Each structure stands twice: as C-alpha cells, then as structure tokens.
Amino acid sequence: MITLSTLLLSLSLLVLSGCSPSPEEQKNTAIVLIDKANPQVFVRHIVSEYLTLSDELVMQYQRYKAEDDAHGFILFRNNHWTPAYIDSKRGYDKTLFNQKAYIYRHQLNGVFDTFFELQQLSILLKHSLLNQDWHLEQQALQRISEDRLIMMKYLKTE
Numbered sequence: 143m144i145t146l147s148t149l150l151l152s153l154s155l156l157v158l159s160g161c162s163p164s165p166e167e168q169k170n171t172a173i174v175l176i177d178k179a180n181p182q183v184f185v186r187h188i189v190s191e192y193l194t195l196s197d198e199l200v201m202q203y204q205r206y207k208a209e210d211d212a213h214g215f216i217l218f219r220n221n222h223w224t225p226a227y228i229d230s231k232r233g234y235d236k237t238l239f240n241q242k243a244y245i246y247r248h249q250l251n252g253v254f255d256t257f258f259e260l261q262q263l264s265i266l267l268k269h270s271l272l273n274q275d276w277h278l279e280q281q282a283l284q285r286i287s288e289d290r291l292i293m294m295k296y297l298k299t300e
Contacts (some may be wrong), residue, residue, distance in 0.1 A: 195230070200283065203267050212271040226263070231258065
C-alpha cells in the first residue's frame with residue numbers, strides 16, 4: 143500500500159528530475175572570447191559557423207521539399223540541426239554575456255543578432271514545408287539570403 147508521503151516523495155523526485163538539465167544541456171560549452179587585439183578571428187569564427195549552419199539548413203530543406211517529406215525535414219531539424227545550432231548558440235550567449243560592453247562598443251552585436259535569429263528562420267521553414275506555405279518559404283529563404291550577406295559584410299569591415 144502506497145502512503146501519501148511515499149506518493150509525494152515520488153512526485154517530488156519526478157518533478158525534480160524533469161527540471162534537471164538533460165545530458166545535452168549539461169555539456170560544458172566553451173566560451174569563445176573575442177581577442178581585443180584581433181577581433182576578426184572571432185568574427186571569422188561566428189560567420190563561418192553561421193554560413194555552415196544556414197547552408198546545411200537550406201540544403202536539407204530543399205532536399206526534403208523535393209522528396210515531399212515534411213516530416214523527414216522536421217526530424218532532421220529537431221534531431222540533428224537544432225542540437226548543433228543550440229550547442230553553438232550557448233557558447234555565443236556566454237561570449238555576449240562576458241563581453242557585452244566590448245561587443246556593443248565595437249558594433250559587433252549585429253553578428254550575434256543575426257546568428258541568434260537563424261533558429262526562428264528554421265522554424266519558419268519547417269512550418270512552410272509542413273503547411274505547403276510557399277509564400278512563407280520565400281520569406282524565410284529571402285531572409286536567410288539577406289542575413290548571409292550581412293554576415294559576409296562583417297568579414298570585410300572588421
């Protein structure tokens with residue numbers, strides 16, 4: 143017979159375990175600090191990562207669209223692309239937190255903003271394919287294309 147205290151203890155443990163970070167979240171994401179003597183190294187790093195992630199996202203989107211496989215794209219995005227993106231984003235979040243004054247003073251915040259918005263664009267692509275909303279698809283792809291150009295400009299201005 144289960145007592146009330148046993149039940150409450152079990153529920154408490156269940157709630158606590160549900161709130162604890164997953165093994166994926168427990169990864170110690172390295173902080174990439176901006177070298178103030180040569181900030182271009184960091185800029186090249188984040189731009190390169192953005193270009194790689196956005197290329198993979200668009201390429202896989204086009205592949206799954208051609209196969210008329212919205213669920214395949216969703217699985218790819220949820221199980222492969224998003225975890226890789228989030229892992230990178232965590233590191234950049236830490237960089238932004240630790241060097242916020244320097245980043246804003248040197249107008250590097252746009253590179254962070256653009257990187258951070260990529261996840262939302264991936265969601266728009268997911269919805270466009272799932273709902274066959276080609277207007278939404280064009281908006282998302284256009285924005286990714288424009289953001290890629292913005293990121294490339296950071297390579298030339300720093």
